Amino acid sequence: MSRTDKPTIAVDAMGGDHGPSVVVPGAVAAMSADADFGLALYGRTEEIQAELDPLETDGLPISIVDCRQDIDMGESPAAAIKNKPDCPIVRAMADHKAGKVNAVVSAGSTGAMVAGSIFLLGRLPGVNRPAIATQIPTIRGELLMLDVGANVQATPEQIVSFARMGEVFVREILGVQKPTIGQLNIGGEAKKGPDLCTASYELLSREDFEFIGNVEGNEFMLGPCDVVVTDGFTGNNTLKLVEGFARFLAALSERDELSDAEKHAIRPVLGVLMRDFSYEVYGGALLLGVAGISIIAHGRSSELAIQNAIRQAWMQIDHDLPSKLAAAHDS
């Protein structure tokens, strides 16, 4: 690896549906004068080099870390992390732990990123369960939802920890002075919902932040608050339903029952959704609560999504987010 004084972002060049052909140009495009970092590309050197060759990279702090193993689809993430030391995610996490790189970005297996981050980086002090946070575009600007699937179950104390991490992220990275926090639930009242929600409501009310109470699914896309907390099962289901709306509209525009005028009408709406409400703008989900910076890009990531995922990593480095997340749990 080339030496540099700049922070270095490790990128799993083999990850995602398209591998190096999308990840390498996306990563290089993320480099700019105002985001002053080096890149370490993890994967098969020859494949990465073939993608770098046509790009203008003279003088840029880009290195390749050769890795020869892959995590297979359907392989247990925990087993892969243990048994495949030479796959990009494991190598990159080990280097992050050793201080050789400052963040890891992958569009590969979410499970392997979560398992690799937790096993190899460890948790931040005071954090019981790291959570996957994702930014969701709404009518009133983006909201941050967590957990969207690092764990399938949660305790009330973990929900409070999610709220703390979400608040710190929105304040530090997005610059919102006093972020508002809501709990996803099936009713507004404190006593509504399953035991997890009523107990979490009680704990959240006692915290020193702007807890606005429960938010419901029918107001979710209107943007009721800055941070929405929920357990990973509910968060993941909610995220998938929101993602499914664009698929629904696309399918709707092909319906025989519609007039041609109606079919034509749907296309510009899809265009607006793709432009203003696309995950590509955010690029990656954020694993918050591990002792490091771990960004999980969508498997279907485009070059733009990869570029934005790497910019996410840069912002977290630049704001020293892990220290601030740890400080929020220091009580």
Added chain:
Amino acid sequence: MSRTDKPTIAVDAMGGDHGPSVVVPGAVAAMSADADFGLALYGRTEEIQAELDPLETDGLPISIVDCRQDIDMGESPAAAIKNKPDCPIVRAMADHKAGKVNAVVSAGSTGAMVAGSIFLLGRLPGVNRPAIATQIPTIRGELLMLDVGANVQATPEQIVSFARMGEVFVREILGVQKPTIGQLNIGGEAKKGPDLCTASYELLSREDFEFIGNVEGNEFMLGPCDVVVTDGFTGNNTLKLVEGFARFLAALSERDELSDAEKHAIRPVLGVLMRDFSYEVYGGALLLGVAGISIIAHGRSSELAIQNAIRQAWMQIDHDLPSKLAAAHDS
């Protein structure tokens, strides 16, 4: 109450946001030659009569059952059922239990309808937990989802019972020979999701019906199967997210960031959604698993929604649905 040999549908005339002014004309409009039932309208006689007077009801088997109590917003449904014998839901359920009416329809409090149905009618033999089922329009026709909120938690055995009830409803009422059943989950694999989902998957696989496995939120509105089973918290959250989509598009069409052409484009799409994907077409949620017929219309119900909720009740009477639901649990 007037005597008639026809089945009689009890209607809470005071329920919903608009009370008798919407419920009474909606109920009368539901009567027709091919749906041969009588109506018993429960509520304040003078208010109901005032709505009946301008309508053509000569010779129609319509009676009024005077009730003078109301369930207040925010009142505990269980307490209301116990302490207010003269409110429409309680009177109607008691008459249903006594065999004087054959179904109850209300656009009033969902909680009171669930509590009233369970306490006053009781459960069907073999049914541990009644569930609220709702029909949701999708690209490939409607699907029936249950539970959407009768209970906030469920056991794997209850999920199987929901699947049995959903299958019977879709076969008997909608005429689908071999309905397909899916479980809402955050991944396709049998081992995905929380314990409830993995245990339910196992049990559902052993049943004698077309279990297609897990379905995910991003394919939900495409219509992956005829019946989707889930716990009441997840089902209610999912239903609210789906309902929120139209609100989102309506808000989107007002955005300053959009061009006028884009704003105009969204309106016909909303029109299609309102026409083809509106809850009014279905009219009511169905409480399945109680020893009777209990239809919960939306609080914001229009006359059309009330009319369709009453037609739902009629179809369940005509097909003797409770007996068939009980038979599906007789093993």
